Amino acid sequence: MSDLLHPTSAIRQHQGASLSRRLFLGGALGCLSTAGIAHAADDILVGPIATPTSEQTTKLIVAGSAETPCGTWASRLAPDMAEELGQPPFELAYTTGWDGVTGANLFDAQEQLSSASSTLLVPGTALLAAMTGDSRVHYAYQRWLPVLTMFQPSLVVGHVNLHRSIGAILGNRTTRVAVSTPTGPELPTLLAFDLLALRPLPVSGYATPDAAMAALTGGLVDAIQLPVDAALKDRLNMLGAKGFIPLFLNSTAPQTPAQADMALPPIFPSILLRERRTSTPAFLPLAWQALAAATSLKAALVLPLLTPPAKVARWRHAADNCATKLGIQQIALANGLTVLSGAKCITAYSMTMPDVNVGMALRRWLALNLPRWKSTTPPVRALPPALAQ
Known part of the structure; x- marks a missing residue:
C-alpha cells in the first residue's frame, strides 16, 4: 500500500542501489589500476627483486692469463673470497695479454649490462696504460671500487x-x-x-x-x-x-x-x-x-662503481678477513708483497688517480x-x- 501511495520512493531506492554498485565497482577497478601502476613503477625504479641465486652467477674476470701474477693470485684468492662471502665458487674468466688491458675492457663492457654480476682482478699495468693514453683503453679505472690490493715496489x-x-x-x-x-x-x-x-x-x-x-x-x-x-x-x-x-x-x-x-x-x-x-x-x-x-700494483680486486652499498660492505668485510689469513700473508711476505684492505686499500689505490693538472703534465712530458x-x-x-x- 505504501509503494502504491509513494511510487517515487521505490524508484529512488532502486537508483540508490544501482549507484552504490557502480561506485563500488569503479572504486575497486581504480584500486586495481593504481596498484598495477605502482607495481610497474617499482619495477622500473628498483628492478627485479634479488633472489638467493643471484650471487651464484658472480664472475671473476682475471685481467691476464693463468700464467700472469693476477692469474696466479686469482686461483689462490678466489676460494677464500667465496668462502668468506658464503657463496659458491667464482666463475673464473681468464683473458689474454700480460698488461691487463683486454680484461679491463671486458669488465667495462660487462658493467654496461643491467644483469651483470662480475668483479675484476687487474694489475696496475692496466692503470698505467690508461694514464699514458694507450689507444686500446676503453675503460675508466677511476670508476672502480677497490676492496683488496697487493703492492710490490x-x-x-x-x-x-x-x-x-x-x-x-x-x-x-x-x-x-x-x-x-x-x-x-x-x-x-x-x-x-x-x-x-x-x-x-x-x-x-x-x-x-x-x-x-x-x-x-x-x-x-x-x-x-x-x-x-x-x-x-x-x-x-x-x-x-x-x-x-x-x-x-x-x-x-x-x-x-x-x-x-x-x-x-x-x-x-x-x-x-x-x-x-x-x-x-x-x-x-x-x-x-x-x-x-700503478706499476707497484700487482693485483687489485675491484667492483663496479654502481655496486649497491650493502654488497660493497659485504665484499670489503670478506676482503678484510682474507687479507689477515695466515696462508695469504705467508705467500705475500715470501714474494715481497703488501696486502691491503679497508681504508689502507682505498688510500693506496687513490694514489694511482692523479689530479687533472698532473695527468696533463705527464701526457705533455711523454709527448x-x-x-x-x-x-x-x-x-x-x-x-x-x-x-x-
Whole structure:
C-alpha cells in the first residue's frame, strides 16, 4: 500500500542501489589500476627483486692469463673470497695479454649490462696504460671500487752517479735504461732519471729481470729496474760482485716487506729532495708518484662503481678477513708483497688517480720525449753467448 501511495520512493531506492554498485565497482577497478601502476613503477625504479641465486652467477674476470701474477693470485684468492662471502665458487674468466688491458675492457663492457654480476682482478699495468693514453683503453679505472690490493715496489740498480756533476753536464751524456717498452712498467724509472736531469734513454726489448740483468752486465745499458721479490737478494749479490749498486726504490713507503738482512737504498722522493732541492718541476714529481703506485700494483680486486652499498660492505668485510689469513700473508711476505684492505686499500689505490693538472703534465712530458727517444734509440747489439743463456 505504501509503494502504491509513494511510487517515487521505490524508484529512488532502486537508483540508490544501482549507484552504490557502480561506485563500488569503479572504486575497486581504480584500486586495481593504481596498484598495477605502482607495481610497474617499482619495477622500473628498483628492478627485479634479488633472489638467493643471484650471487651464484658472480664472475671473476682475471685481467691476464693463468700464467700472469693476477692469474696466479686469482686461483689462490678466489676460494677464500667465496668462502668468506658464503657463496659458491667464482666463475673464473681468464683473458689474454700480460698488461691487463683486454680484461679491463671486458669488465667495462660487462658493467654496461643491467644483469651483470662480475668483479675484476687487474694489475696496475692496466692503470698505467690508461694514464699514458694507450689507444686500446676503453675503460675508466677511476670508476672502480677497490676492496683488496697487493703492492710490490721496484728497485733501480746500475752504475750511475745520481749527483749531476759539472763533468756530466759538459759531457751531455745520456742514461741508458733497460725497458720492455718506453711506456711500460719501467716508466717511473725513466721519469725519475729525467727529474734528476740525467737524460734517460730507454732501450727496449728487456721485459724480464734476467734479460735486463744480462743487458746491464753486458754493457748495453746503465740502469735496470728489478722487482722487490724473493729473488732480489741473490740478484743484488750477483750484480754487486760486478760493481753495480742499488740506486733508489720506486716507492713512497720507506718500509718494504723485504728480508730484514737486506740493505735497500732510499726511496726516490728522498733522492730527489737531496739532489734537486730548488729546481724540481711542479707536477712531474706527483706524476712519478702516480706511475710508481700503478706499476707497484700487482693485483687489485675491484667492483663496479654502481655496486649497491650493502654488497660493497659485504665484499670489503670478506676482503678484510682474507687479507689477515695466515696462508695469504705467508705467500705475500715470501714474494715481497703488501696486502691491503679497508681504508689502507682505498688510500693506496687513490694514489694511482692523479689530479687533472698532473695527468696533463705527464701526457705533455711523454709527448716531448717519445719522439726524441725514438729518434735516438741506440742500435740493438747481441748479448755475449754466456750472458744470453
